[in-house]
Amino acid sequence: MVFKRLLGSLGVGGPTLDTVLDHGAAGPGQPLSGQIHLKGGDAGFDIERITLELVARVEAETHEGEHEGVIVFDRCTVGGGFRLAEGEQRNIPFGVTLPWETPITELHGQSLGVVLGVRTELAVAGARDNSDLDPLYVRPLPAQEAILEAFGQLGYGFKSADLELGRIGGTGQQLPFYQEIELIPPPECAHTVSEIELTFLTNPGGMEVVLEADKRAGLFSEGHDALNRHVVSHEGAAHRDWNAVVSSWISQLSEHHASHGTHSAHGHHDPYGSHAYKDHYDHGDQHGGHHRSGPGMGTVVAAGAAGLAVGVVGGIVAAEVIDEIGDAFECDDEGSGEEEA
Structure with missing residues (x-):
């Protein structure tokens, strides 16, 4: 057309x-x-x-x-x-x-x-x-598809995807926005995690995979967001056991305790010491960065x-x-x- x-x-x-x-x-x-x-x-x-x-x-x-x-x-x-x-x-x-x-x-x-x-x-x-x-x-890319397939095989379903203006601190993000792919956990995990947000920050050598879990509140604790970052290579993507890799990532998210607080994902505090935090766009502080002058998944189109x-x-x-x-x-x-x- x-x-x-x-x-x-x-x-x-x-x-x-x-x-x-x-x-x-x-x-x-x-x-x-x-x-x-x-x-x-x-x-x-x-x-x-x-x-x-x-x-x-x-x-x-x-x-x-x-x-x-x-x-x-x-x-x-x-x-x-x-x-x-x-x-x-x-x-x-x-x-x-x-x-x-x-x-x-x-x-x-x-x-x-x-x-x-x-x-x-x-x-x-x-x-x-x-x-x-x-x-x-x-x-x-092959590694991106393999990771999404692994989530699907582990029982996670697609909810929606959107583009957020802002930066994820502690990463090598280049564009002034990032993509969030929201995944719904299988029933056996729904009591601890309500959804997982997945972001790929790709570069010539590989990519950073940022995972954010919106954790449900327990009996004696507040629900909060846990954030983690993992680096993978483009090389050998077809030969990795992605189900095992993604399963380990999910386990790491689930291990964070509610004592880490409720501001880990959307502020400048990074209690996980290494990984990432999300900083949404503020008109008073435009962060720089620009380049040169599976089966069963549904679709939710963002509207507004x-x-x-x-x-x-x-x-x-x-x-x-x-x-x-x-x-x-x-x-x-x-x-x-x-x-x-």
Whole structure:
């Protein structure tokens, strides 16, 4: 499916732009390729720059409550510096590499409810317009898939996934947001843990796996969140006993006592000495970090009012983009039979 839009800043008769991504989901840290189809308008235009942006719909906790918006987490120039003649058609192939921490959007082809997109900007004679938006699908890396499969085989079920604006302290996180995959424990564990939140922070050598368990309150103690971090390598992922590894991780979470307190996960206190704490986004303290200029699992798609629009790479993102990226996904679901340029 191709999403077309006449460049509004140029009016009727301006060039049109279609971005077509190659079929299939990409992987974190892996190449993303496609073609940009340009068609000249009623006159010649100087194409100064063609830019691709990776955008994500994220949630943020502020003093006013929880809000949702769109963030640009990567940007690169893929063409430009030529004149597009009247009525000329030109195809521009491109290949970019996704950031290693790019969230995953699907497992075994089933959506996790995370919304990512590729937006194409065309700079023409000094004017710039957000001219095209396509949904981006990201599959898990082998180690990520193996870990999720292990949770499934241990009886954990998928609840939801979302993107949280903020940082997890004590980790090597690079992007200004992180993905949380919420898992529901099997009945035999439900009396101690109500859910587990899983975060992958991936890098070229491996990844940090951050686990947060929302523990149920006992008879003489308050329920609290326990947080743990584990480092795994991409190498040999297919040969590890992931069921045993994940089972040991879960045991470590369960061993934390209620005496550790209730602020371990969402403040600057880190009682587990080594591992991690989550620091949600605060408008007064934007943490840095940006890149260059299984079976039986259900789906819960995050929904909410568009209350936040924050741009990390290149400034503020218009709030309308939230509706635009949502509309793009709806069109993609309904328009698989439409003609492509």
